[in-house]
Amino acid sequence: MDHFNFPKSLQRQFEEAIVSNDLSEQQSLTSEELSYRFETSIDDIQLILPSLERKGLIKIHIDGTVEILGLYKAEIESVFQYAEKSKLKPETIVRSVTVEAASTSIAEKLKIPEGDPVFVQVRTRLIDGQILANQYNFIPYEICPGLESVDLSKTSFQATLEKKFCTVIARIKEVYSLEPPERDDEEILSIARKQPVLVVQRTSFSQNEFPLVFADIHVNPAKFHYVKDLWPEAVPLIKSIH
Numbered sequence: 001m002d003h004f005n006f007p008k009s010l011q012r013q014f015e016e017a018i019v020s021n022d023l024s025e026q027q028s029l030t031s032e033e034l035s036y037r038f039e040t041s042i043d044d045i046q047l048i049l050p051s052l053e054r055k056g057l058i059k060i061h062i063d064g065t066v067e068i069l070g071l072y073k074a075e076i077e078s079v080f081q082y083a084e085k086s087k088l089k090p091e092t093i094v095r096s097v098t099v100e101a102a103s104t105s106i107a108e109k110l111k112i113p114e115g116d117p118v119f120v121q122v123r124t125r126l127i128d129g130q131i132l133a134n135q136y137n138f139i140p141y142e143i144c145p146g147l148e149s150v151d152l153s154k155t156s157f158q159a160t161l162e163k164k165f166c167t168v169i170a171r172i173k174e175v176y177s178l179e180p181p182e183r184d185d186e187e188i189l190s191i192a193r194k195q196p197v198l199v200v201q202r203t204s205f206s207q208n209e210f211p212l213v214f215a216d217i218h219v220n221p222a223k224f225h226y227v228k229d230l231w232p233e234a235v236p237l238i239k240s241i242h
Contacts, residue, residue: 008145010040011048015166018057018068025070034066051142055167056206072168072207076158088226091126092157097148099141106138109203109214117141119148121157124188125217127226133219134184143167143212158204161212170207174200176234178241182218189220196221196241198234 014034017023031049035042049066052058059067100120107114121137137157139147144165152160161167178196181189185197200217219227221238228235 006142006145007040007044007047010038010044011051011142011145013038014048014052015057018052019071019166021070023068025068027068028061028065029068030065048142051140053208054140054206054210054212055143055165056170056208056210057166059208069207071166072170074162074168076169076172088229089128091129092152093124093126094152095122095124097121099148102138102140106214110138110140110211112140119144121147121152123152127223127230130223130226131189131220132223132226133217134188135218136216138214138216139212167212168206169204169212171205171209172202173205174202174231174233176200176231176237178221178237179218185218185220189218191220191222198227198231198238200231200234 014023023029029037031042031045034045038045049058049060053060056069056072058069061067098120099117101115102110102112102118104114106118107116110118112118118141119137119139121139123135123137124131125133125135144161144167150160150164158169161169177199179199181191181193181195181197185191186193189197191197198219198221200215200219202213202215202217203211204213204215206212219231219234221227221241224238227238
């Protein structure tokens with residue numbers, strides 16, 4: 001996919017029509033009907049349909065018809081949102097946002113063709129002013145074109161996906177492990193070279209079971225009092241090194 005020619009405004013029009021119920025749930029349309037509805041080419045309609053299906057807004061049937069599913073009701077809280085509700089003070093330092101070609105491993109995790117454009121967002125997470133984790137988010141470009149211009153320093157990334165990009169996470173899968181620290185972990189999290197770092201690999205899915213975001217999160221296990229609240233399933237792993 002060539003992200004420079006991706007029809008972002010058409011995608012946004014389509015999403016707004018779904019959110020406003022101009023395109024009602026369970027309605028089925030052909031590409032020709034959608035082309036007429038949005039006064040655009042069938043080629044451009046075909047370009048944005050996969051992104052809308054990945055987000056869970058539509059379902060593309062074998063015969064090519066498009067079923068409108070509507071915006072999924074948000075039920076899952078992000079770590080940022082949970083921290084706020086728990087009277088903690090979460091902050092984010094966004095260190096970089098770039099568009100890169102998906103590597104073999106990232107393409108596999110996101111179920112996209114190798115080489116497709118992905119946003120790579122590098123962040124440092126703080127709680128109550130204390131540095132807690134480095135986080136590396138990988139998101140298919142088609143999910144959130146324009147992400148590089150959004151200020152994510154004081155808001156939940158998940159809430160931003162919902163409000164700005166009509167992308168609601170329906171399910172999260174997390175895998176925990178203890179790994180040797182990388183250079184950023186040593187320098188930013190102040191983890192000694194021989195100490196392990198808690199790695200949380202989180203994949204977020206839409207209601208269609210398409211991967212939306214793959215997050216590689218490196219957490220300082222010494223901040224146990226925060227880890228036990230934010231990642232309780234990782235507690236046994238942390239206790240094994242203390």
